[in-house]
Amino acid sequence: METFPRQGCSWKNRTVTSERGSATIKDVAAAAGVGIATVSRVFSGTGAVSERTRERVLAAARELDYRPSALGRGLRLRRSGGIGLVVPDVTDPFCAGLIDGVLACARSLGEHLVLDAAHGDPAREAEIVDRLVEQRLAGVIALPAASGSGAAWRAAVRSGARVVFADRALPGLHELPAVLADDRSGVRTLVEYLVGLGHRRIAFLGAAAPGAAAGVRERAFRDTLAELGVAADEDLIVSARPARDSAYAAAAGLLQRRTDVTAVLAAGHLLGEAAVLVARELDLRVPADVSIAMVDDVPWAELCDPPLTVVARPARDIGYRACEMLLRDRPLRAARPVLLPTELVIRGSCGPPRSPRTASSRAAGR
Amino acid sequence: METFPRQGCSWKNRTVTSERGSATIKDVAAAAGVGIATVSRVFSGTGAVSERTRERVLAAARELDYRPSALGRGLRLRRSGGIGLVVPDVTDPFCAGLIDGVLACARSLGEHLVLDAAHGDPAREAEIVDRLVEQRLAGVIALPAASGSGAAWRAAVRSGARVVFADRALPGLHELPAVLADDRSGVRTLVEYLVGLGHRRIAFLGAAAPGAAAGVRERAFRDTLAELGVAADEDLIVSARPARDSAYAAAAGLLQRRTDVTAVLAAGHLLGEAAVLVARELDLRVPADVSIAMVDDVPWAELCDPPLTVVARPARDIGYRACEMLLRDRPLRAARPVLLPTELVIRGSCGPPRSPRTASSRAAGR
DNA sequence: CCCTCCGATGGAAACGTTTCCAGCCCATGC
DNA sequence: GCATGGGCTGGAAACGTTTCCATCGGAGGG
Numbered sequence: 068m069e070t071f072p073r074q075g076c077s078w079k080n081r082t083v084t085s086e087r088g089s090a091t092i093k094d095v096a097a098a099a100g101v102g103i104a105t106v107s108r109v110f111s112g113t114g115a116v117s118e119r120t121r122e123r124v125l126a127a128a129r130e131l132d133y134r135p136s137a138l139g140r141g142l143r144l145r146r147s148g149g150i151g152l153v154v155p156d157v158t159d160p161f162c163a164g165l166i167d168g169v170l171a172c173a174r175s176l177g178e179h180l181v182l183d184a185a186h187g188d189p190a191r192e193a194e195i196v197d198r199l200v201e202q203r204l205a206g207v208i209a210l211p212a213a214s215g216s217g218a219a220w221r222a223a224v225r226s227g228a229r230v231v232f233a234d235r236a237l238p239g240l241h242e243l244p245a246v247l248a249d250d251r252s253g254v255r256t257l258v259e260y261l262v263g264l265g266h267r268r269i270a271f272l273g274a275a276a277p278g279a280a281a282g283v284r285e286r287a288f289r290d291t292l293a294e295l296g297v298a299a300d301e302d303l304i305v306s307a308r309p310a311r312d313s314a315y316a317a318a319a320g321l322l323q324r325r326t327d328v329t330a331v332l333a334a335g336h337l338l339g340e341a342a343v344l345v346a347r348e349l350d351l352r353v354p355a356d357v358s359i360a361m362v363d364d365v366p367w368a369e370l371c372d373p374p375l376t377v378v379a380r381p382a383r384d385i386g387y388r389a390c391e392m393l394l395r396d397r398p399l400r401a402a403r404p405v406l407l408p409t410e411l412v413i414r415g416s417c418g419p420p421r422s423p424r425t426a427s428s429r430a431a432g433r
Numbered sequence: 434m435e436t437f438p439r440q441g442c443s444w445k446n447r448t449v450t451s452e453r454g455s456a457t458i459k460d461v462a463a464a465a466g467v468g469i470a471t472v473s474r475v476f477s478g479t480g481a482v483s484e485r486t487r488e489r490v491l492a493a494a495r496e497l498d499y500r501p502s503a504l505g506r507g508l509r510l511r512r513s514g515g516i517g518l519v520v521p522d523v524t525d526p527f528c529a530g531l532i533d534g535v536l537a538c539a540r541s542l543g544e545h546l547v548l549d550a551a552h553g554d555p556a557r558e559a560e561i562v563d564r565l566v567e568q569r570l571a572g573v574i575a576l577p578a579a580s581g582s583g584a585a586w587r588a589a590v591r592s593g594a595r596v597v598f599a600d601r602a603l604p605g606l607h608e609l610p611a612v613l614a615d616d617r618s619g620v621r622t623l624v625e626y627l628v629g630l631g632h633r634r635i636a637f638l639g640a641a642a643p644g645a646a647a648g649v650r651e652r653a654f655r656d657t658l659a660e661l662g663v664a665a666d667e668d669l670i671v672s673a674r675p676a677r678d679s680a681y682a683a684a685a686g687l688l689q690r691r692t693d694v695t696a697v698l699a700a701g702h703l704l705g706e707a708a709v710l711v712a713r714e715l716d717l718r719v720p721a722d723v724s725i726a727m728v729d730d731v732p733w734a735e736l737c738d739p740p741l742t743v744v745a746r747p748a749r750d751i752g753y754r755a756c757e758m759l760l761r762d763r764p765l766r767a768a769r770p771v772l773l774p775t776e777l778v779i780r781g782s783c784g785p786p787r788s789p790r791t792a793s794s795r796a797a798g799r
Numbered sequence: 800c801c802c803t804c805c806g807a808t809g810g811a812a813a814c815g816t817t818t819c820c821a822g823c824c825c826a827t828g829c
Numbered sequence: 830g831c832a833t834g835g836g837c838t839g840g841a842a843a844c845g846t847t848t849c850c851a852t853c854g855g856a857g858g859g
Binding site for chain 4: 457458459469470473474476477479480501502503504505506507508509510
């Protein structure tokens, strides 16, 4: 077994090649004394090669540290393999879970993953999409920017890319397949739970969305409240941009302005974080003074004191399913979005409301 | 502006091509009535093209939704561009930060990122490396598996890959460049801080490492203690595999066995999480009964009650610098590892020890 | 007017692979 | 002994791009 340095490798006619770039199929063929077609057959597994020859080729390849070039193969085969993934932010736990799922599926199907983050900027997203299309990948999965027009995605599809949306479908692009969490039923479950505990003045901390995109959760909130016969207080429905400062400001404004809210439903983990922080700042005990629940399960929800009750959304599964759909369905059929179930995880941050004045009939147990 | 469906595009001789695969440079050349060389010049920006021709070409390209193929270009140019990144786990906040840094640098230098997770399995890691080498990327950044032999990395370098290690250098591979956090000085600072508060019986929750790899933090712990004239108690130095259950078991065993420890130094966020959980389970007040500090800053450290004092390691910077080194230094020089500074973030989880019996002289102020 | 030079352009080779096709050798069957 | 056939093998084309080189037309200087 040879040791490290890259000099010292001076085979017959490979001295020059070895200095710049790696060994090619030709080098191996020459070293093994066979034709390039034979080497190709050995490595691609197709066709018949005698055992003797195969071993000679393998030995030569090992000697030269040869690895077939995905570029050559991709060009010839007209497909590079690999799938693209565009998310808003890699460090977001939800995105990370999604990436993990895509990675798991891609790996099991022998594809690699090209990742990029658009940070919510449609221009950047468009640029990324362009670059991904150039790579001639097997397909692209995207958690698109909420504010984008979707024009970039349309163009990508026109020039031959296969696209699946994950976790968010773009307003104007319902003709593209999507895998989503069933937020509607998740929020509904959570509202039912809170109302069941006796809460009537429930605040909703939502994400500001330019279009009607993220409005699903807010709409589910209103609808469920209406179904349960609880009047929605418009003043208790606030929204923030998806950033820490904005979320904090919204939560602080809300809890300071309305000291009568008994529960806060945060529509995302950033908003939940803000609610927890503000409650602590205001010396509100959770859940004695105010109950807090949020959409999205993240590691800190369990570490919190008290641990946070959440609606867990299956980030990993969404990624996995999106990838599966991308690679299996051919051609890609839009149909209607695949909805994956959410799960209410009851921990310790929700309890009966502080002043059970209004909670007369059904809740208020214990 | 055309609308969506991919049929309907029937240019002169492109009907067949449009059905399978995307437009090529030849299609554009034919459509614009120029040679392929001219089209290439327009898109690669090199060479002189008259304004009139350029516009004709651009118009034809737009009409055909043409995007140059990275495969063809890569083959011709002998480089695919793009950099590879191998981490243990995408969902780990530290890894996520590192990925984010690499992404930022790669993007600013116009490269894309191929990501994969090895989950600590050297075999899987070797497989990933092979695949990355086949892609003929501009280079590969790795946070390698602690238990690997490094043989895969050696082979990769031999067959022409450029490799930079991030956050961890492999025992036998000091000839490869690396960007690391200055864990030694980070742990030292933390120990000095704890001892300064008056702690003498400080437990060390470390990560079990097969080689001497992760031993840096433990060694720094022992050394600093020695320098400060505090005797190290071997029974207080325990280690766990990098998994939640193992970390929890180690922390629980430690805190139950030795009720006299006044501070716990967790050498990683998983271990810190375990310490927090166990302390809560055992009804130990933090920091009144026991102080807890850990290496690695993660979002929940701030959300915790009390917020956790930590040594923040610059995950993002490590990624950024590694990427920069990979793309700028040519040839790649190993030199000695680049060490990036850590920062002690004092929050609320450390205080003076419970029974100040032993803390006589210098600490115990306030 | 002719020579030169320069800007614009197209043809063709090369990059590393897969695969079709043809050729070779040997064994088998007549 | 020769034809047939099958298992192996090598040559060559093709994939989509960049780039070297040659060509061409026109402008400018002698």
